[in-house]
Amino acid sequence: MSQVAYLPVVDVIEKVLYEQLDLFEFQVRDTSEMGPAEGLTCPNGNFIRIREDVYQSACDGGQRARFTLCHELGHYFLHTNQLLARLAPNEQIKPYRSAECQANRFASTLLMPEPLVRKYSSIQEIADNFGVSKSAAKIKMSLLGMGTTSF
Numbered sequence: 795m796s797q798v799a800y801l802p803v804v805d806v807i808e809k810v811l812y813e814q815l816d817l818f819e820f821q822v823r824d825t826s827e828m829g830p831a832e833g834l835t836c837p838n839g840n841f842i843r844i845r846e847d848v849y850q851s852a853c854d855g856g857q858r859a860r861f862t863l864c865h866e867l868g869h870y871f872l873h874t875n876q877l878l879a880r881l882a883p884n885e886q887i888k889p890y891r892s893a894e895c896q897a898n899r900f901a902s903t904l905l906m907p908e909p910l911v912r913k914y915s916s917i918q919e920i921a922d923n924f925g926v927s928k929s930a931a932k933i934k935m936s937l938l939g940m941g942t943t944s945f
Contacts, residue, residue: 799910799923803860804852807842807867818842818870822849832859833866839874842866857927861901868900869893906934915940 812820819841828834828845835842844852844863851859873893906924911934914920920931935941 800925801860801864801905803863803905804849807863811867820844822846832862835866835869835873837874837876839870842870855925857921857925857930860925861905861927861930864901864904865897867904868897872896872900902930902934902937906931908938911935911938912940 808820811817818836818839821841821843822845823843824846828843831845832848833842833844844866848856848859848862852863873896905926906920911920911924914923917928917931917935920926920934921928924931926934
């Protein structure tokens, strides 16, 4: 069986999770409605909403946009109907308890599964084969203790 590194994120979300499985409503909204928010996941799991320019970029293979869609998917799977940590203004949360850190880790794992990442030896190879940014590839290599080689 062939192993493919590049996850077709938009197709998975739209055609499988939304259209076939009807897990949530997938919404693409105008920038005027979303403002600076690139994505939003309903805390009750009713919808995942993506800003139109981010959606278009993801359709075109945009690395950051693909990560954003997976990040929102992480919120859906990890945080639907969950109480999230609320802090006082001067209080800090440990990274492993942060919903944002958890969603980033989910996105990283979904886009770059460890067994496939280990087949590559450079940041550039990982970025190219998984459709992620060089920064995301570098962080993934570091998390896996692979060291990092030049771009």
